[in-house]
Amino acid sequence: MIGTHRSEPFLKRKVTVMTKSVDPTSKANIVLLEEPDEDEMKARECLSGGLNKFSFGHPTKKNAGTLKVLNDACLPVHYRQWFYDALFTRDIKLSRLVYFNDNLVGAICCRIENLSDLYIMSITVLAPYRKRKIGSYLMHYIINYTKQHTELKRIYLNVHTPNTSAQNFYKNAFNFSEVRRIDGYYTDLTPSDCFELELKIRD
Ligand SMILES: CC(C)(COP(=O)(O)OP(=O)(O)OC[C@H]1O[C@@H](n2cnc3c(N)ncnc32)[C@H](O)[C@@H]1OP(=O)(O)O)[C@@H](O)C(=O)NCCC(=O)NCCS
Numbered sequence: 138m139i140g141t142h143r144s145e146p147f148l149k150r151k152v153t154v155m156t157k158s159v160d161p162t163s164k165a166n167i168v169l170l171e172e173p174d175e176d177e178m179k180a181r182e183c184l185s186g187g188l189n190k191f192s193f194g195h196p197t198k199k200n201a202g203t204l205k206v207l208n209d210a211c212l213p214v215h216y217r218q219w220f221y222d223a224l225f226t227r228d229i230k231l232s233r234l235v236y237f238n239d240n241l242v243g244a245i246c247c248r249i250e251n252l253s254d255l256y257i258m259s260i261t262v263l264a265p266y267r268k269r270k271i272g273s274y275l276m277h278y279i280i281n282y283t284k285q286h287t288e289l290k291r292i293y294l295n296v297h298t299p300n301t302s303a304q305n306f307y308k309n310a311f312n313f314s315e316v317r318r319i320d321g322y323y324t325d326l327t328p329s330d331c332f333e334l335e336l337k338i339r340d
Pocket residue numbers: 138211212259260261262263266267268269270271272273274294295296297300301302303305306307309310
């Protein structure tokens with residue numbers, strides 16, 4: 138989780154199509170057919186509670202406001218608009234959204250650093266939907282992305298030291314290991330320290 142704001146009521150998504158997403162770079166707003174490959178189908182297997190109720194997508198200019206509401210509801214730091222605008226300057230597949238019955242319930246947002254590191258900026262699941270493996274799906278999605286991009290060597294993130302449940306999630310379910318503790322990482326939080334955790338994908 139990187140380091141800052143609160144607004145907008147929860148918005149129900151207007152269009153639901155199981156395997157479609159809108160290309161935000163297109164002026165024509167072309168709807169792309171996104172056929173899930175084998176890895177994506179495997180990642181979805183962990184989702185319980187009726188797979189047909191889930192749908193998936195990437196951030197678009199239309200849903201960025203809802204993504205911000207989700208992140209603000211789940212994280213102690215509130216990212217400014219530039220965080221969401223910057224999502225469209227990168228490969229859009231570095232971020233993933235999960236909907237349950239058309240409501241945005243989970244999201245992961247990542248970026249590439251130093252050409253070889255995939256950095257998880259945020260991962261959030263709405264509280265009533267936790268412990269249903271939505272977070273696991275998001276992690277499997279991003280691990281698959283990293284495996285498919287051979288220049289990427291590791292996945293890493295920063296987690297607030299008191300956030301033991303997230304630390305357990307990364308360490309127990311995904312074998313992340315602690316790289317170091319960084320004092321004073323979060324300027325707006327007390328305590329301000331974080332752990333850097335990583336998962337090596339290849340040497
Ligand atoms: C961390 C988070 C994304 C996990 O999402 P989730 O959908 O609840 O996770 P999953 O259901 O996939 O959990 C998978 C495994 O992780 C571990 N885990 C998840 N939440 C845990 C918790 N609160 N305590 C201990 N272990 C936990 C368990 O091993 C769990 O397996 P189990 O369900 O068989 O017990 C979610 O709790 C969240 O949004 N937290 C608030 C935001 C946050 O802290 N994000 C991380 C910032 S660095």
